Amino acid sequence: MRKQRISAAIAIAAVLLAYGAMQLVGITCPIKFFTGISCAGCGITRAWLSALRGDLSAAIQFHPLFWLPVPAAVLYCLRKRLPEKVWPASLWVIIALGLGVYLLRMLDPADNIVVFHPEEGLVPRALSWLFRHLGG
Numbered sequence: 315m316r317k318q319r320i321s322a323a324i325a326i327a328a329v330l331l332a333y334g335a336m337q338l339v340g341i342t343c344p345i346k347f348f349t350g351i352s353c354a355g356c357g358i359t360r361a362w363l364s365a366l367r368g369d370l371s372a373a374i375q376f377h378p379l380f381w382l383p384v385p386a387a388v389l390y391c392l393r394k395r396l397p398e399k400v401w402p403a404s405l406w407v408i409i410a411l412g413l414g415v416y417l418l419r420m421l422d423p424a425d426n427i428v429v430f431h432p433e434e435g436l437v438p439r440a441l442s443w444l445f446r447h448l449g450g
Contacts, residue, residue, distance in 0.1 A: 350435025352428040354416040358383070360427075376427060379415050382408060 336344060345353040361380030364372035373380055386408050393401040419428040432438045 346429075346435070348436050350432040350438055351430050352420075354412050357427045377415075379411060382411065 336342075336347075341347045343353060343356060345351070346356065355377070357377035358380050361373040361376035364370070364376060365380060386404075389396070389401060389404045416428070419425045420430060422428075433442075
């Protein structure tokens with residue numbers, strides 16, 4: 315059990331270090347940077363920063379489900395103490411909420427936080443360059 319906790323702590327530290335390094339070079343979201351497409355969690359960091367400043371309206375605008383990771387984490391930590399079907403059902407509800415909000419935001423032309431611009435992503439640009447220069 316102790317080894318698992320140490321491994322988890324190392325993994326979390328590595329993710330935080332990688333995220334911090336990306337922030338330093340201007341990559342705020344690796345998924346959007348590489349694909350040009352916002353992820354389902356796009357805006358959550360800005361939402362939390364707004365909420366911590368007391369601006370709940372801005373927080374909800376950045377991501378209406380910004381609060382969801384807190385109860386999700388609590389449920390995850392308590393999953394072995396909960397009735398057998400509660401954790402899986404909760405997980406499906408969390409996934410459905412996340413995907414539903416993501417799809418609605420992706421389809422909303424007025425939403426300027428969640429975007430679909432694959433032409434701006436590193437991978438699509440690199441593939442385009444390869445096909446233009448190597449594909450003949």
